[in-house]
Amino acid sequence: MDISNRFEMFAEAIPGLMVIDTDGNLVYINEQCADYIKCDREKARGQFVTDVFPPSCMHEMLKGNKKYNVCFYFEDGRMSVSSQVQLREEGKVVGVLEYDTVQDLNGLDEMFMKYSESLRQEADYYREQVRAFQSTKYSIKNILGSSKKTQELKHQIELAATMQSTVLIFGETGTGKELVAHSIHNLSDRAFGPFVSVNAAGMPESLIESELFGYEDGAFTGAKRGGKRGRFELANKGTLFLDEVNQMPLSLQPKLLRALQEGEIEKIGSEEITKVDARIIAATNRDLYEMVQDNTFRDDLYYRLNVFPIIVPPLRERKSDIPELVRAKVEELNLERGKKITRIDPEVFRTLKSYDWPGNIRELYNRVEAAMNYAEGDTLYQEYFKFRADNSRVNIDELHSEENPIEAIKKEAERKLINETLIRFDHNKTKAAEFLKISRPLLYQKMRRLGIKV
Ligand SMILES: Nc1ncnc2c1ncn2[C@@H]1O[C@H](COP(=O)(O)OP(=O)(O)OP(=O)(O)O)[C@@H](O)[C@H]1O
Ligand SMILES: [Mg+2]
Numbered sequence: 001m002d003i004s005n006r007f008e009m010f011a012e013a014i015p016g017l018m019v020i021d022t023d024g025n026l027v028y029i030n031e032q033c034a035d036y037i038k039c040d041r042e043k044a045r046g047q048f049v050t051d052v053f054p055p056s057c058m059h060e061m062l063k064g065n066k067k068y069n070v071c072f073y074f075e076d077g078r079m080s081v082s083s084q085v086q087l088r089e090e091g092k093v094v095g096v097l098e099y100d101t102v103q104d105l106n107g108l109d110e111m112f113m114k115y116s117e118s119l120r121q122e123a124d125y126y127r128e129q130v131r132a133f134q135s136t137k138y139s140i141k142n143i144l145g146s147s148k149k150t151q152e153l154k155h156q157i158e159l160a161a162t163m164q165s166t167v168l169i170f171g172e173t174g175t176g177k178e179l180v181a182h183s184i185h186n187l188s189d190r191a192f193g194p195f196v197s198v199n200a201a202g203m204p205e206s207l208i209e210s211e212l213f214g215y216e217d218g219a220f221t222g223a224k225r226g227g228k229r230g231r232f233e234l235a236n237k238g239t240l241f242l243d244e245v246n247q248m249p250l251s252l253q254p255k256l257l258r259a260l261q262e263g264e265i266e267k268i269g270s271e272e273i274t275k276v277d278a279r280i281i282a283a284t285n286r287d288l289y290e291m292v293q294d295n296t297f298r299d300d301l302y303y304r305l306n307v308f309p310i311i312v313p314p315l316r317e318r319k320s321d322i323p324e325l326v327r328a329k330v331e332e333l334n335l336e337r338g339k340k341i342t343r344i345d346p347e348v349f350r351t352l353k354s355y356d357w358p359g360n361i362r363e364l365y366n367r368v369e370a371a372m373n374y375a376e377g378d379t380l381y382q383e384y385f386k387f388r389a390d391n392s393r394v395n396i397d398e399l400h401s402e403e404n405p406i407e408a409i410k411k412e413a414e415r416k417l418i419n420e421t422l423i424r425f426d427h428n429k430t431k432a433a434e435f436l437k438i439s440r441p442l443l444y445q446k447m448r449r450l451g452i453k454v
Contacts (some may be wrong), residue, residue, distance in 0.1 A: 006277050016080065016100030020049050022093065024059035033100070036080075059085055061096040081111075138182030143327050145321030149313040153180070156310045161187035166260070168245075168305045169283040171312030173431065174362030174424075177283040178243065180312060185239040190279055193238030199233045200247040202430040202440075209252055213259070215268035216383055232265045235278035242282040245305065246291060253298045260304050280305070287333040315364060325361060328366045330380065347382040359424030366423050415450040418443070422452070 011017055016033035020026055026044050029052075034041040037053045044052045049059055055073050069084040071389045080100050087095040102111060140157055143150065160167050161184050169177045178197075185195045200208050211234040214230030232240060242248070248256060257267050258299050260280060264273045291297035315321070326349070330341050357363055371384035403411075418436070426429040447454050 009102075014099050015102065016082065017098070018049070018056075018058065019087070019095055019097045020058055020062075021095045022062060024048050025064065026052060027095065036100075037075075038278075056098075058084055058096045058098050062093055106260045111376055138179060139186050140183040142325060143176065143179060143183060144324050145318060146324065147318040147320045149318040150321055153310070153312060156189060157183050160184045160308055160310065163308065164279055166280040166282070166305055166307040167310060168288070168308070169281065169310045169312060171283070171285065171289070172314045172358070172360055173285050174360035175312040175425075176361055177312055178283070181239075181241045181243075181281045181283060181308060184281060185241075185279075188239070188279070190238050194235055195239050196231050196235040196242065196278075197241035199243040200249070201244045202247075205249045205251060207256070208249065210268055212256070213251075213265050213267055216270040218269065227267065227269075230265060230267065232259060232276050232278060232409050233274060236276050238278060240278040240280050242280065242305075242328065244284065245282040246284040246286040246288060246297065248297075248301075250296065250298065253301045257301045257304055260301075279397075313332060315360045319353045322352050322364065325364060326352065326368055329365050330372065333372050337372065339372055339375060341372065341375055341380050343379040345379055345381045348380055348385065351382045351385055362426055366426065370423070411450065414446065415452065418446060418450065 011028070012030050012032065014030060014032070016031055017030040018026060018038055019028040025046055026049055027046075028138050029039075029041055029044050030042060034044065039052050051054045055075060061069055061190075067086045071082050071084065072177060073080045073082060082098050082100045084096055084098045086093055101240070124257040140154060141389055143154060143157075144174055157180060167184060169180050171177045171180075179195075185191060198208075198211055203211070210228065210230070212230050212232055214228050214233060217227040240409050259276075263276055263278075265276055286307070288297050288421075292299045292302050293361055323344075326344065328342065331338055334341055352364070352367075359366070367385060370386075371380060375381075418432070421432045421435055425435065429440055431444055433440045436443065438446075444454060446452075
């Protein structure tokens with residue numbers, strides 16, 4: 001059957017179709033549309049469009065350059081979705097064509113269902129990708145070590161993942177607290193939800209508050225237009241990680257406590273209350289109980305956080321993990337730096353096990369990385385780990401500078417101390433300054449004076 005010139009058949013197949021001329025008068029209306037708006041099709045022709053169908057806005061498309069428009073009509077409790085197209089001949093507008101995609105809410109429901117289903121599938125796909133990506137970096141599989149302490153830690157993580165309780169992770173710097181928090185999240189039934197972290201260290205108070213709770217439009221000068229959602233809200237249906245919670249200013253602790261207790265947050269500059277369902281994991285490298293005794297941490301907040309405590313053991317208490325950690329780091333660096341270390345001299349492990357690792361796994365990794373830089377061949381030797389050099393003797397022949405030798409050796413000691421501290425804290429100046437018991441600006445000043453790269 002030749003249907004190529006049966007325009008009428010095509011036009012009638014559309015749920016609704018109308019065409020107007022440049023005066024806004026109807027030149028065409030199909031049967032289904034006439035039925036829908038309850039008009040006489042023959043009489044309608046030639047009439048102004050709103051005389052036939054008062055809600056119509058087709059004639060507005062005659063003006064301007066908008067070539068395409070979508071509009072929604074609500075009539076008699078029904079709703080239709082229509083598309084409007086400007087008709088042009090040699091660049092000049094000669095009329096407007098409007099066609100309906102659906103003519104009732106049922107049709108709309110179906111349409112939404114179809115789109116939302118495909119959108120949902122798409123969202124699921126991306127969520128899975130993100131999860132796969134995250135979990136390769138931060139899952140329990142990445143917690144290396146087979147010592148008893150590490151096994152016990154993994155067991156605690158698995159247990160915490162089955163619960164909704166607040167977890168408080170305590171551990172020295174570099175022990176893997178962040179890794180633990182991620183692992184709990186990724187093993188929990190919130191794994192598909194967001195993992196949002198907040199670190200209060202080194203942030204001014206007002207900034208922490210707006211990061212945590214967000215603010216309303218115009219809450220303060222310099223506030224972003226339209227306001228901002230806080231991390232609490234962003235963590236809805238997922239996990240909120242309060243990293244270095246010991247650094248949370250005292251003045252903000254009551255507000256944080258309220259949010260944790262009620263699951264409700266109040267944006268800055270707003271009275272409105274938002275319900276948030278976020279699982280809380282907090283981490284600290286200081287004994288919060290001690291801080292409570294010193295009145296630097298609120299006891300009520302401490303008890304609210306300390307529901308399921310997890311203690312991450314320092315590396316010196318699980319030294320048998322060292323070979324596994326070192327091998328893993330070496331392999332990673334082989335790939336990353338194009339090195340070819342296939343052998344580690346057993347002396348290396350003996351040396352590394354004799355050290356106490358105050359900077360824990362992070363420090364170990366940094367030392368391995370530094371040692372790898374010396375390695376030329378395929379073996380990692382103990383000599384590449386220079387940090388254990390015996391400093392008890394002073395080589396006075398080396399003190400031939402113009403300077404006063406006492407000043408020179410003090411300066412040298414200071415330089416070494418700062419360098420070592422920076423290595424331990426992964427060049428985190430805030431932490432290094434805290435450890436050295438000096439201010440951050442003073443640390444910068446000393447680094448510049450001693451010729452340490454900032
Ligand atoms: N058991 C482990 N196996 C492998 N890598 C680990 C392990 N624990 C920690 N790491 C690694 O050590 C480094 C430091 O870990 P992380 O950042 O989690 O420490 P942290 O306890 O949060 O330290 P800080 O208190 O200084 O923030 C990271 O590179 C992490 O991947
Ligand atoms: Mg951390």
